[in-house]
Amino acid sequence: MDSCPPPDPSQALGMTVMLDRETIAYVDPNSAYFEDFGPFDGRVWLNTAHQGPLPKVAREAGRVALEQKVRPHLLRDEDFFEVPGRLRAALGKLVGASPDDIILANSTTYGLDLLANGMQWQRGDEVLVVDGDFPADVFPWLILRNQGVVVRFIEAQAGRVDPQQLSSEISPRTRLFCTSWVNSFSGWTIDAASIGQICRKNNVIFVLNAAQGLGARVLDLQALAVDAVTCCGFKWLCGPYATGFSWLSPTLRESLTPQHAYWLAMQAGKPLSKMRDYSLRTDLGARAWDVFCTANFFNFMPWTAAIEYLLLAKPQSVARYDQQLVTQFLQNLDEDRFELISPRAEPERSTLIVMRPRKPQEAGIWQERLSIAGFDVAVREGNLRISAHLHNSREDIVGLMRVLSS
Numbered sequence: 548m549d550s551c552p553p554p555d556p557s558q559a560l561g562m563t564v565m566l567d568r569e570t571i572a573y574v575d576p577n578s579a580y581f582e583d584f585g586p587f588d589g590r591v592w593l594n595t596a597h598q599g600p601l602p603k604v605a606r607e608a609g610r611v612a613l614e615q616k617v618r619p620h621l622l623r624d625e626d627f628f629e630v631p632g633r634l635r636a637a638l639g640k641l642v643g644a645s646p647d648d649i650i651l652a653n654s655t656t657y658g659l660d661l662l663a664n665g666m667q668w669q670r671g672d673e674v675l676v677v678d679g680d681f682p683a684d685v686f687p688w689l690i691l692r693n694q695g696v697v698v699r700f701i702e703a704q705a706g707r708v709d710p711q712q713l714s715s716e717i718s719p720r721t722r723l724f725c726t727s728w729v730n731s732f733s734g735w736t737i738d739a740a741s742i743g744q745i746c747r748k749n750n751v752i753f754v755l756n757a758a759q760g761l762g763a764r765v766l767d768l769q770a771l772a773v774d775a776v777t778c779c780g781f782k783w784l785c786g787p788y789a790t791g792f793s794w795l796s797p798t799l800r801e802s803l804t805p806q807h808a809y810w811l812a813m814q815a816g817k818p819l820s821k822m823r824d825y826s827l828r829t830d831l832g833a834r835a836w837d838v839f840c841t842a843n844f845f846n847f848m849p850w851t852a853a854i855e856y857l858l859l860a861k862p863q864s865v866a867r868y869d870q871q872l873v874t875q876f877l878q879n880l881d882e883d884r885f886e887l888i889s890p891r892a893e894p895e896r897s898t899l900i901v902m903r904p905r906k907p908q909e910a911g912i913w914q915e916r917l918s919i920a921g922f923d924v925a926v927r928e929g930n931l932r933i934s935a936h937l938h939n940s941r942e943d944i945v946g947l948m949r950v951l952s953s
């Protein structure tokens with residue numbers, strides 16, 4: 548990584564996409580969101596709860612990242628700091644937090660793993676999880692049983708605990724409660740505000756997994772009593788696979804035992820031409836917890852473009868649009884054929900529509916039928932799961948309903 552002043556990458560490539568703020572300037576705020584995605588080769592992707600599609604602008608940013616590697620003279624030393632810095636800024640803006648408190652990650656699990664391994668546990672400490680939750684919310688704690696930590700499952704309808712129930716489950720030994728904002732299998736949303744209040748009142752650390760919510764609903768960390776949020780980037784945030792982030796409250800973060808000391812993090816604010824300073828820095832804040840290779844160009848450049856795009860599109864407007872698609876679907880659903888498992892109305896309703904064919908064992912058959920007709924949906928735990936996002940149009944839902952009623 549010798550320093551050498553490169554030409555402006557965008558000019559050298561002769562591309563319209565640039566690596567500065569102008570990257571997304573050509574996104575027309577008046578055009579329909581779905582025009583900013585694709586091509587989908589004539590198919591309709593209704594499985595954002597699994598993988599969200601990259602917007603066009605993110606594809607371009609990915610192309611720039613690839614070209615920089617093909618022609619390494621385009622890669623500047625500063626990029627190793629500016630790329631993660633820009634992503635952190637976009638994520639901070641998205642969740643109403645300081646960028647300095649954002650930890651860059653490769654998954655949802657990354658933040659849970661940091662907490663499980665960074666907290667100082669006593670034998671008999673209790674972690675509460677929800678029976679029916681996504682396994683990422685369970686495994687990082689289960690392994691602590693080796694250290695005498697008790698992991699207790701709360702039996703909750705639709706894998707979604709309500710505040711009163713949580714209140715009655717908390718014991719004097721409960722240290723932490725971890726759950727999904729939106730349940731991946733039932734589509735139910737928790738009342739994160741009330742649950743946060745209950746945790747705070749009982750001195751319990753509240754860890755919120757936002758993987759199935761953020762991007763489709765608004766998260767404002769200024770308004771929530773939450774201690775940690777963890778999220779992946781590849782669903783509703785429309786980033787590449789192997790992206791994610793966490794936010795930990797500064798108090799919680801500072802209480803953790805440091806897990807790693809990464810040389811490039813230690814180099815923050817210093818030139819790469821001089822790096823043999825072995826002092827272990829303690830002034831890095833959240834950056835000290837970042838995933839290694841934090842300037843993960845191939846993933847983080849497109850993801851940053853995707854998040855900047857969502858910010859430009861306005862998260863509140865995207866949330867409203869997504870809910871309109873859900874409403875359109877639910878108003879037209881033939882309930883003689885399908886039993887709705889996910890909630891009918893907000894605030895419990897999410898953007899995950901889960902339903903069970905009335906004839907048992909038919910979910911797979913329906914999935915196949917839909918796939919042949921060009922509609923990609925998921926089957927989870929025996930149910931059909933449909934998850935539309937801003938890349939979908941009202942016509943997509945009309946076409947889907949046509950197949951479902953045929």
Ligand SMILES: Cc1ncc(COP(=O)(O)O)c(C=O)c1O
Pocket residue numbers: 596597653654655656657681683684727729731756758759778779791
């Ligand atoms: C609620 C929830 N959490 C986490 C994940 C994924 O976890 P990770 O980002 O660690 O792969 C998923 C789906 O893949 C999910 O639905």
